[in-house]
Amino acid sequence: MPLVKQGRIITDAFAHVPDGAELPGDGAILISAARFLEDPEAFSRRTGKTGVIWPNNRDLDDLVPYLDRLAVVALVFPSFRDGRAYSQARLLRERHGYDGELRATGQVLRDQFVFMQRAGFDAFEVKKESDAEAFAATVKRYSVFYQPTGDGRVTALNRRMQSRHSESAAR
Amino acid sequence: MYAYDELDRTLINERVSEFRDQVKRRLSGELTEDEFKMLRLQNGVYLQLHAYMFRVAIPYGTLSSKQLRQLAHVARRYDRGYGHFTTRQNIQYNWIKLAELPDALSDLAEVGIHAMQTSGNNTRNVTSDQWAGVAPGEIEDPRIWSELLRQYTTLHPEFSFLPRKFKFAITASEHDRAAIKIHDIGLRLIKNADGETGFEVLVGGGLGRTPFIGKTIKPFVHGRDLLSYVEAILRVYNQYGRRDNIYKARIKILVHELGIEKFAREVEEEWQQLRDSALTLDHADIEEIRSRFSYPAYEKLPHMPDELKQAAHDPLFERWRKNSVFPHKVQGYSIVTLSLKPVGGPPGDATADQMDAIADLADRYSFGEIRVGHEQNLALPHVAKRDLPVLWKALDKIGVATPNVNLVTDIIACPGLDYCSLANARSIPIAQELTRRFANHDTANLIGRLHINISGCINACGHHHVGHIGILGVEKNGEEFYQITIGGRADENAEMGTLIGPAVPYAEVADVIEDIVEAYLALRDRAEELFVDTVKRLGVEPFRERVYATR
Amino acid sequence: MTSPLEQKKIRITKPSMVTANRTWDGAVIYRTAAKGWSTNLSDAAIVRTADEARELLAESIADDVGAIGAYIAPVEVKDTGKIEPGNLREQIRSEGLTIDLTVPA
Numbered sequence: 001m002p003l004v005k006q007g008r009i010i011t012d013a014f015a016h017v018p019d020g021a022e023l024p025g026d027g028a029i030l031i032s033a034a035r036f037l038e039d040p041e042a043f044s045r046r047t048g049k050t051g052v053i054w055p056n057n058r059d060l061d062d063l064v065p066y067l068d069r070l071a072v073v074a075l076v077f078p079s080f081r082d083g084r085a086y087s088q089a090r091l092l093r094e095r096h097g098y099d100g101e102l103r104a105t106g107q108v109l110r111d112q113f114v115f116m117q118r119a120g121f122d123a124f125e126v127k128k129e130s131d132a133e134a135f136a137a138t139v140k141r142y143s144v145f146y147q148p149t150g151d152g153r154v155t156a157l158n159r160r161m162q163s164r165h166s167e168s169a170a171r
Numbered sequence: 172m173y174a175y176d177e178l179d180r181t182l183i184n185e186r187v188s189e190f191r192d193q194v195k196r197r198l199s200g201e202l203t204e205d206e207f208k209m210l211r212l213q214n215g216v217y218l219q220l221h222a223y224m225f226r227v228a229i230p231y232g233t234l235s236s237k238q239l240r241q242l243a244h245v246a247r248r249y250d251r252g253y254g255h256f257t258t259r260q261n262i263q264y265n266w267i268k269l270a271e272l273p274d275a276l277s278d279l280a281e282v283g284i285h286a287m288q289t290s291g292n293n294t295r296n297v298t299s300d301q302w303a304g305v306a307p308g309e310i311e312d313p314r315i316w317s318e319l320l321r322q323y324t325t326l327h328p329e330f331s332f333l334p335r336k337f338k339f340a341i342t343a344s345e346h347d348r349a350a351i352k353i354h355d356i357g358l359r360l361i362k363n364a365d366g367e368t369g370f371e372v373l374v375g376g377g378l379g380r381t382p383f384i385g386k387t388i389k390p391f392v393h394g395r396d397l398l399s400y401v402e403a404i405l406r407v408y409n410q411y412g413r414r415d416n417i418y419k420a421r422i423k424i425l426v427h428e429l430g431i432e433k434f435a436r437e438v439e440e441e442w443q444q445l446r447d448s449a450l451t452l453d454h455a456d457i458e459e460i461r462s463r464f465s466y467p468a469y470e471k472l473p474h475m476p477d478e479l480k481q482a483a484h485d486p487l488f489e490r491w492r493k494n495s496v497f498p499h500k501v502q503g504y505s506i507v508t509l510s511l512k513p514v515g516g517p518p519g520d521a522t523a524d525q526m527d528a529i530a531d532l533a534d535r536y537s538f539g540e541i542r543v544g545h546e547q548n549l550a551l552p553h554v555a556k557r558d559l560p561v562l563w564k565a566l567d568k569i570g571v572a573t574p575n576v577n578l579v580t581d582i583i584a585c586p587g588l589d590y591c592s593l594a595n596a597r598s599i600p601i602a603q604e605l606t607r608r609f610a611n612h613d614t615a616n617l618i619g620r621l622h623i624n625i626s627g628c629i630n631a632c633g634h635h636h637v638g639h640i641g642i643l644g645v646e647k648n649g650e651e652f653y654q655i656t657i658g659g660r661a662d663e664n665a666e667m668g669t670l671i672g673p674a675v676p677y678a679e680v681a682d683v684i685e686d687i688v689e690a691y692l693a694l695r696d697r698a699e700e701l702f703v704d705t706v707k708r709l710g711v712e713p714f715r716e717r718v719y720a721t722r
Numbered sequence: 723m724t725s726p727l728e729q730k731k732i733r734i735t736k737p738s739m740v741t742a743n744r745t746w747d748g749a750v751i752y753r754t755a756a757k758g759w760s761t762n763l764s765d766a767a768i769v770r771t772a773d774e775a776r777e778l779l780a781e782s783i784a785d786d787v788g789a790i791g792a793y794i795a796p797v798e799v800k801d802t803g804k805i806e807p808g809n810l811r812e813q814i815r816s817e818g819l820t821i822d823l824t825v826p827a
Contacts, residue, residue, distance in 0.1 A: 081209060081292065083332025087409045090329055095444060111193065111210055118328035130201065141189050144182040146322040148449035149329070155449075156178040156322065160459050198746060200787040218791055220815045222748035253823065268747035517821060588811060589819045592791075599821050649809055 002132035004124040005101075007139070009132050012125075014051050014072060024048070030072060033058060040066050053105065056084035060091055067098045072123070077106035086119045093120035094150035113138050118149045172235055172540060173318050173464050175283040183280045186287055186326070190214050191273035198270060213331070215261075215289030216272060219592050225250075225267040226289040227279060231299035231317040231341070232260040232543040236530035239541050241282040243526035249275045254526070256511060256519045258545045258583060258634055259338065260298045261289055265590055287325055292333045292420075294324035294405075299341045300348045301544035304466070305552045307500045311368060313343040313360050315461050316397065319452070322460075323398050330405045334412035335420035337405070338377075341370075345663070350545055352376045352385045352665035353637060355422050356404065361391065368394040374404060374434070375426030378631035382667050383423040386431045388438060394457065396442075399450040403442035407434070467538035467553050472503025475556070482560035490612065491563055494574035496554075505556055507537075509549040509571040510581065514606045517599045518584045519547030521571075528569045536562050545661075546622075547583055548576065578615040579623060579688065580606040583634055587627030587644065588651070594627035596644025596651035596677070601625055604681045609688075618688055621702045624659075637661035639703045640687060641668040642680065651677040657687065657714060658706035669711045672719045683718060690717035732772050732779070736808050737799050739766035740775075740782045741815065742792035750815045751789060753782045759789060763805050763816045768797060 003012045014030040017023055023031075023046070030051040036043065043050040051072025054063055063073070073092060075085035085104070092098040103123040104116050110131035116124065117139060126132040145153050154162075175183075190210075197207040211217075215226035227242070234242075242262055246254045249271050250264040257263055267275065276286060288295055297320045304312040320339055324330070330337075342349040343360035351357030357373035369391045376385025392400045404422075411429075413419045426434045482488045497506040509529065511519050521529075529549065533541045536558045537551035544550060549571070554562060566572035575581050582605060585591065587598030602625055609615050624638025628645075635641035641656040652674040659668030675683050688702075694713055695705045706714065740753040744761075751759040752766035760766070769775045775794050782792035796808025807813040814820060 080206075081332055082414060083330070084410055084414075086329040086332065087406050109206065111189075115326075115328040115331055142182070142185050142326075144178045144185065146182070146325055147327055156182070157456055157459065159178060160176065161455060164459065198787075203786050204745075204790045218743055218748065220811070221750060221818070222743070266748075270746045515822075517823060520823070589814060589821055597820060603821060651810070 001125045001127060002129055003103075004126055004132050004135045005122065007136045009135075014049070028071065030074060033063070036066075037062065040069075044069055051101070051103070054088070056082065056088060060088055060096070064096050067092070067096060067100070070100055072101040072103055073098065074103040074105045074125075075121075077104060077108055077112075080107040080109055080112060086115065089116070089119040089121055090150060110134055110138050114142055118145070118147075118151050118153070120150055172233060173230075173314065173460075176463065179283065179322075180280075182325070183283070183285045183287075184277075186214075186285065187273060187276045187280050190276060194269060194273050209291060211269075212291035213288060213293060214272075214276070215286035216267075216269070217290060217592075219265065219586075219590050220588075221590065222266045223269055223272070224590070225264045225272065225275065225286065226257070226261045227264070227284060227286045228289050228296040229260045229262060229284075229543050230297055230321045231303060231314045232301045232545075233303075233314060234541040234543065235282070236533040236539040236541065238282045238284055239526050239530040239533070241279060241284065243523040243530070245275050245278060246523040246526065248278070252524075253520055253522045255517070255586065256521065256543055256547050256549070258547060258632065259296055260301075260543050260545065261296055262543075263586075265586070288331075290336070292335050292337075293331045294327065294333070294337045294339065297321045297324065297339045297341065298349055298354075298545065300344055301542040301550055302348060302497070302506055302552065303343065305499050305501075305504075305506055306344050307498050308344060309500065310343045310360050310362060312464070313341045313358075315457065315464065316358070316360065316370075316394070317341050318460055318464075319398065319457070320401070323401070323450075327405075330409055333405070333409055334414045335417070335422075337408070337422065347661075347663040347665075348544065350634075350637070350661040350665070352663075353378055353382075353634070353661060354385060356401065357385045358397075363391055363393075370394070370397060372400065372404075375423040375431070376665075377421055377423045378634060378636050379421070380418055380629050380631075381421075381424065381427075382631070382636045383427060384665050384667070386426065388431065388435045395452045396446055398452060399445045399448055400438075400442055402450055403438045403445055406441055407437045411437075467540075469501045469504060469553070470555070472555055472557065474502050476503070478557040478560055482563075485560075488560055488563055491567075491572055491574040492559060494578070494616075495572070495576045496559060499553065501553075503556055505554050505559060507551045507554045507559070507562065507566075508544075508576045509551065509566060510573040510576055511548050511571065512575055512581050512606065513570050513573050514580065514610045515603050516570075516606070518582050518602050521549070525569050525571060528565075529571065532562060532565055545583075546581065548581070574612060575606075575615060577620045577622070579609045579618050579621045580615060582606065582623045582625060583638065584625040585627050585632035587625070587633075591627060591632075593630055594644065595629075595646040596627050596653065598625040598627040598633055598642075598644060601642060601644075601653070601677070601680050605684060608681050608685055617698075618692065619698070619701055621688070622660075623684070634661060635659075636667045637665060638668060639701075639706075640684060642684075645674055647674065653677070653680045655680075655683060655687070657711060658703060660703050671711055671715050672722075675722075683722075686718040687714060690714050693717070732776050732794060734770070734772050734775050734794070736796040737768050737770050738775055738794050738808070739763070739768055739797050739805070740778045740792055741766070741795050741812070742782060742789035745788055745790050753778055753792070757781060759785075763797070763807065766797065766805060768799060768805065769794075 028049040049071035105125040340354040359371040373385035542550040584598040584602040588594040626633035626635040637659040656668030755767040
């Protein structure tokens with residue numbers, strides 16, 4: 001599954017380590033929430049970076065205390081119809097101040113990229129190669145946004161207010 | 172009327188071009204139907220029995236004449252020359268070709284009309300009172316807030332993949348014409364003690380398989396907090412709404428399972444975190460949206476012009492006026508309802524020619540504005556009273572002056588098994604037969620206000636639960652049967668109807684309805700007692716006895 | 723008419739065919755014995771056992787680009803060999819609306 005970051009397909013620096021499999025001595029790893037929570041301190045002692053795959057039905061409160069020591073939080077889209085991870089993403093970014101990599105994983109398709117970006121995702125494990133290749137073009141599809149989110153894009157309402165101010169200033 | 176600015180126009184054009192690309196990928200096989208289905212649904216495209224069906228949003232039921240002409244154009248150019256107005260201020264086309272849809276959308280975008288989120292598990296078209304802005308006694312125009320919500324809910328990055336569909340309705344009048352109690356979120360615009368605008372917020376109403384009347388979650392949410400409060404509700408729902416069972420995925424089930432108090436606490440907790448966020452609306456934000464609404468320059472006109480006095484001698488005119496003309500907040504003007512329920516016709520349908528003619532009449536007599544109501548009729552919202560006689564003649568000529576508004580033949584009906592792939596039974600021919608049975612206007616007038624609602628399946632698009640008489644099509648051993656309820660209503664006193672007896676076969680429905688109406692005429696204690704009030708006073712039993720005694 | 727959209731177990735009590743809608747325009751189509759599609763019910767391949775039906779449905783569903791929502795539906799085969807829809811839903815799909823759209827003057 002191609003990983004897209006900063007608009008480009010890149011090599012995933014994180015090794016997905018399945019539950020039960022032995023951890024590599026060093027290097028970046030991506031592990032399940034359950035495994036991480038068994039002994040969070042153990043991962044701080046490793047030299048490599050740690051990322052956690054967080055299920056979309058598990059309370060974020062269990063994760064929040066450890067956010068500052070995680071390099072990646074991967075949120076899960078078990079199907080493209082299941083939108084719970086969008087809320088989790090916004091909460092992590094906007095409420096809990098998480099600023100590490102926020103990765104979308106699972107059924108990640110082209111037509112969700114803009115929503116995901118706006119919710120705070122900055123890395124995408126894309127299901128189809130062709131969608132990954134189309135990433136840069138797809139995310140440019142929209143230039144107008146009605147809702148304020150943590151991604152900082154100026155909303156339509158703000159743009160209107162700005163142009164109103166500049167109009168009255170010019171007068 | 173709300174006028175799109177450059178930003179609104181850009182956004183819908185961007186949406187059209189995205190959809191064009193999605194259709195192209197589907198037709199080339201790059202997208203499977205499973206992947207495409209959700210994408211087409213997010214743009215109002217269903218697959219029905221005969222063809223694709225295309226649902227276009229008419230936000231809060233307001234249309235300009237130019238927009239209505241474009242709806243006519245789409246009916247003519249891409250469909251079979253007619254469209255169907257629904258109970259949620261949408262229009263549906265029944266014979267659209269997928270390959271031509273991007274062009275149809277692009278034509279609609281030219282006049283500021285879109286089909287975004289008219290289906291799928293997202294926030295649907297925001298509906299409102301079709302008399303918004305013109306109804307006497309209205310607190311303020313709810314469409315300002317409807318438009319704020321339309322923009323807020325359009326392509327929302329967090330809430331475009333909810334557990335299930337999600338519908339808003341807003342009213343600002345004491346008499347609820349927007350059926351807010353049967354919506355996922357119902358908003359009743361009110362003023363607080365300081366005269367500030369806010370909303371009583373209801374949540375968890377809805378029909379379908381498990382009908383619920385909405386419950387008040389917060390008696391007053393200040394206007395500035397409307398969006399943050401709505402976001403809190405949607406966030407709680409998005410995270411905790413059930414996704415394991417499509418029939419239990421609506422917010423009404425979550426509210427029911429948690430109980431309104433617990434649900435309200437969850438929302439309150441979330442809202443406390445959100446309330447002072449970028450979603451807070453200041454006065455200037457609201458005024459910015461308000462400034463994009465234009466209002467007619469009404470003339471100072473007499474309450475009773477000569478034209479009206481003269482026309483009063485014509486009994487046919489008077490019959491129509493008393494039935495279809497309603498008071499306007501400005502002296503000398505009226506609101507005129509255009510019945511899309513001709514005797515023998517499919518409820519809510521209009522031909523392209525009718526739409527064009529209505530657009531012309533709107534230009535001449537209603538400041539170019541048309542409204543669409545949840546009863547599947549249209550309205551001209553600003554008609555000078557002096558113009559009523561000539562307007563009546565013109566409306567009659569195109570078949571939209573049947574004087575049956577709010578009467579027994581003003582039937583709400585879903586498309587049913589004639590079109591719909593979900594239906595178990597037909598709705599339209601039942602409605603047509605009933606309009607023939609009650610075609611006599613004097614009889615219908617004698618019966619008085621009586622709403623018959625027909626759905627062809629449990630999904631309840633015809634709002635059968637809240638019809639004064641509700642008719643629900645079911646299937647028994649491959650035959651069409653119909654369950655009949657009485658005593659439902661959709662207004663501020665919303666209630667679900669009660670089953671009156673065993674389901675009856677297709678051929679007997681009209682007889683049973685006639686018997687119910689006859690029972691009512693015998694049971695009512697005076698001519699002014701409406702059907703629904705008689706049922707309330709006496710209960711279902713006396714009706715059951717009379718109607719089913721000989722069956 | 724129970725919606726056939728969620729057909730899981732295949733049970734056949736009558737002669738049956740496979741029907742769907744054409745992807746590009748949504749038209750009602752029927753699977754033919756020549757592994758193609760036709761807009762005429764009379765061209766439909768008729769199956770009489772669950773195994774035949776399953777096989778016909780599988781090949782129909784495999785044509786994801788050409789057709790959508792394929793399902794098995796009953797037909798009546800007359801003594802003359804004429805194929806007629808086996809229920810009201812299919813009658814409506816094959817013959818059109820049961821209602822008159824024009825309003826009597």
